[in-house]
Amino acid sequence: MRKLLNSELKRIDVAVFQKTQKTPIIVVLDHVRSLHNVGSIFRTADAFLIQEMLLVGISATPPNKEIDKTALGATQSVAWQFFEQDVDAIQYLRNNGYTIVLIEQMDAAIPLDQFQHNPEQKLAVVFGHEVKGVSGNWLQAADAAIEIPMLGTKHSFNVAVSAGMVLWELGKKYLP
Numbered sequence: 001m002r003k004l005l006n007s008e009l010k011r012i013d014v015a016v017f018q019k020t021q022k023t024p025i026i027v028v029l030d031h032v033r034s035l036h037n038v039g040s041i042f043r044t045a046d047a048f049l050i051q052e053m054l055l056v057g058i059s060a061t062p063p064n065k066e067i068d069k070t071a072l073g074a075t076q077s078v079a080w081q082f083f084e085q086d087v088d089a090i091q092y093l094r095n096n097g098y099t100i101v102l103i104e105q106m107d108a109a110i111p112l113d114q115f116q117h118n119p120e121q122k123l124a125v126v127f128g129h130e131v132k133g134v135s136g137n138w139l140q141a142a143d144a145a146i147e148i149p150m151l152g153t154k155h156s157f158n159v160a161v162s163a164g165m166v167l168w169e170l171g172k173k174y175l176p
Helices: 014-019 035-047 065-071 086-095 136-141 159-174
Strands: 023-030 050-056 080-083 099-103 123-127 144-147
Touching: 023 035, 023 086, 023 159, 035 050, 035 065, 035 159, 050 086, 080 086, 086 136, 099 136, 099 159, 123 159
Parallel strands: 023 050, 023 123, 050 080, 099 123, 099 144
Antiparallel strands: none
């Protein structure tokens, strides 16, 4: 066994990425305050060919050197939009036929490994503020909620870690 060289990984470049059919998932960052978390989620979105990212409220936007530290160029490949108000982002998603799924600890939340969706269904997956979680208007707009089961003493995962787990689990349906 040997470690592969970058040249052996056969990764696509940004131009090919932009022309490639995307996974019909939009990632929404609702007031995610950490620039490093935003950058990390951009990088994860690139890895799973995510359709688009919506940055809402206080979520930082590219170009930003602190985002770039963890995004490693993914802000150039992943499409994104900024919405100052969550109601405008919600309207955008509704107008484009997206089902809104919160990643949040709620009484009706479905464990991540049990969440079922049709791969033809366009999903908007909403990740909230690192301490406060998803904000009010999203709670009313949600079609469903997913919870990542926790076994230890902590109440939640880091938002970027959560995005990796959720996008991997949801994205498996779209793998070749």
